[in-house]
Amino acid sequence: MAARLELRDVGVRFGTFDAVDGVSLKVHAGEVVGLIGPNGAGKTVTFNVVTGLQPATRGAVLLDGVDVTRAPAHARTGMGLARTFQVVQLFAGMTVLENLMVAAHRFTSAGVVTDALRLPGRRRALAAARERASAVLAFLGLQHLSDVEVSSLPVGQARLVELARALCLKPKVLLLDEPASGLDPAETADFVALLAEVRATLGCAMLLVEHDMGVVMPLCDHLVVMNFGRVLASGRPADVRDDPEVKTAYLGTPA
Ligand SMILES: Nc1ncnc2c1ncn2[C@@H]1O[C@H](COP(=O)(O)OP(=O)(O)OP(=O)(O)O)[C@@H](O)[C@H]1O
Ligand SMILES: [Mg+2]
Numbered sequence: 001m002a003a004r005l006e007l008r009d010v011g012v013r014f015g016t017f018d019a020v021d022g023v024s025l026k027v028h029a030g031e032v033v034g035l036i037g038p039n040g041a042g043k044t045v046t047f048n049v050v051t052g053l054q055p056a057t058r059g060a061v062l063l064d065g066v067d068v069t070r071a072p073a074h075a076r077t078g079m080g081l082a083r084t085f086q087v088v089q090l091f092a093g094m095t096v097l098e099n100l101m102v103a104a105h106r107f108t109s110a111g112v113v114t115d116a117l118r119l120p121g122r123r124r125a126l127a128a129a130r131e132r133a134s135a136v137l138a139f140l141g142l143q144h145l146s147d148v149e150v151s152s153l154p155v156g157q158a159r160l161v162e163l164a165r166a167l168c169l170k171p172k173v174l175l176l177d178e179p180a181s182g183l184d185p186a187e188t189a190d191f192v193a194l195l196a197e198v199r200a201t202l203g204c205a206m207l208l209v210e211h212d213m214g215v216v217m218p219l220c221d222h223l224v225v226m227n228f229g230r231v232l233a234s235g236r237p238a239d240v241r242d243d244p245e246v247k248t249a250y251l252g253t254p255a
Contacts, residue, residue, distance in 0.1 A: 001028075001029075002062070002064055002065030003026035003027060003028050003062070003065075004027055004028060004029050004031075004063070004064060004172055004173050004205040005026070005027040005050065005061075005062070005063060005081075005173045005205060005207060006024075006025070006026045006027075006060075006061070006062040006065075007023055007024055007025050007026075007046070007049075007050065007059065007060075007061055007062075008024050008059050008060040008061075008062070009022050009023070009024055009058065009059040009060070010022070010023045010024070010046065010049055010056050010058070010059035010060070010061065011023075011056065011057045011058040011059055011229075012042075012045050012046075012049060012054060012055075012056055012057050012229075013057040018229050019042050019045045019229055020042040020045050020046050020049065020056075020229045021042075021228070021229035021230050022059070022229075022230060022231075023042070023046055023059075023224075023226065023229075023230070023231055024059075024231070025224050025231070025234070027173065027205045027206070027207050028205060029172075029203070029205055030199070030203045030204075030205060031205050031206075031221050031222065032195075032199060032205075032206040032208060032219050032220050032221055032222075033205075033206070033207050033208070033220060033221065033222045033223070033224060034208050034209075034210060034216040034219070034220035034222070034223045034224070034237070035047075035207060035208065035209045035210075035223075035224050035226065036209070036210065036211070036213075036216060036223060036224070036225050036226070037225050037226035037227050037232070037249070038227060038249060041226040041227050041228065041229070042226050042228075042229040042230075043177075043209045043226055044086055044177060044209065046226070047083070047175055047177055047207075047209060049061060050076075050081070050175060050207070051073055051076060051081065051083050051175065052068070052071060052072055052073035052075075052076050053073055056069060063076065063079050063080070063081060063172075063173065064079070064080075064172070066079070077106070077169060078106070079172075080169075080170070080171055080172030080173060081171060081172070081173050081175065082103075082166035082167070082169040082171035082173070082174055082175070083166060083174070083175040083176070083177065084159070084162045084163055084166055084175070084176050084177060084179055085162065085177055086177040086178045086181065086209075088155065088158045088159060088162050088182075089162070090150040090151075090158060090161060090162060090165070091150065092150060092151045093149070093151070094149070094150060095146065095147050095148060095149055095150065096137070096142070096145045096146055096147070096148050096150060096153075096161050096164075097130070097133055097134070097137070097146045097147065099150055099161060099165055100132075100133035100136060100137065100161075100164055100165050100168050101126070101129045101130055101133045101168075102165075103133075103165045103166070103168035103169050104128075104129040104130075104132035104133045104136075104168040104169075105125065105126070105129040106169060132168055133168055134146070136164050136167045136168050137164060139167075139201070140160060140163070140164050140167075140194065142157075142160060142161065142164060145157060145161065155182040155183070156182070156183050156184070156187040159179055159180075159182070159183065159191070160191075160194070162179075163176075163179065163194075163195075163198075167198065167202070171204050172204055172205065173204065173205045173206070173207070174198075174204045174205070174206045174207075175206070175207050175209075176195075176206060176207070176208045176209065176210075177209045178209055178210055178211065179191060179195070179208070179210070179215075180192075180210060180212050180215045181211070181212075188212065188214065188215060191215070192214075192215055192218055192219060195208075195219055196218070196219060199219075206219075208220065213241065216237065217237050217238075217241065220237050221236075221237075222234070222235070222236065222237070223235065223236070223237045223240040223241075225240060225243075225246050225249070227249045232245060232246060232249055233245060233246050
């Protein structure tokens with residue numbers, strides 16, 4: 001069976017600088033793959049290639065075996081790809097529920113024409129979006145935040161809401177860019193438990209960019225370490241963690 005997500009020899013060049021230089025990886029259904037590496041290693045650029053925000057200079061991105069290298073971001077979302085951002089990006093001025101409904105609406109919308117003409121299908125679609133958004137909030141235990149305006153949320157809660165919004169898209173592949181950054185140790189532990197539950201309940205494949213080994217080690221089935229745009233190591237988390245080259249590059253300590 002084709003991997004849910006596959007990168008084949010992906011490269012991104014900015015001028016004469018190779019930010020990503022020949023990255024290949026696979027994420028299978030139900031699997032959590034961690035993408036780690038020092039600052040500037042190329043993790044976020046790799047992510048952006050997967051989501052379609054950043055065009056690849058070379059290589060290919062496949063979703064369920066379908067080549068989406070040149071597909072726009074929204075088309076990939078429609079194929080089951082959802083993400084969160086390194087810096088939380090919610091729609092300011094809207095409540096938590098409204099933020100989620102924007103995402104959920106993709107699945108329940110009767111189409112732009114129906115929406116624009118305010119046909120009866122529109123009301124049904126909105127009701128369905130509200131239902132989906134509410135169900136996701138309940139699943140994550142966030143119903144009490146439903147009517148809170150998102151700008152007033154502390155970062156820990158904003159991160160949860162961003163995760164909730166991604167889940168409204170019913171993702172087959174969930175991409176998380178440093179989801180625990182800005183969280184305190186207690187919030188981080190809760191977040192890890194929540195992601196484990198998401199994985200167990202929804203079974204979506206995840207690609208997780210994260211610095212915090214306390215997040216990566218308990219969650220990931222497989223780790224890919226990047227350094228200077230390349231894959232330095234790839235394998236089982238414990239093996240990768242104990243690899244001397246990885247220790248030198250990632251942890252900054254001599255092997
Ligand atoms: N649009 C751009 N133009 C030029 N260089 C860029 C651009 N975007 C990223 N870079 C460079 O590419 C390299 C990889 O950046 P990237 O953001 O992927 O790193 P990262 O691994 O996510 O690091 P961090 O852990 O700090 O988030 C960095 O040297 C960065 O400065
Ligand atoms: Mg980054």
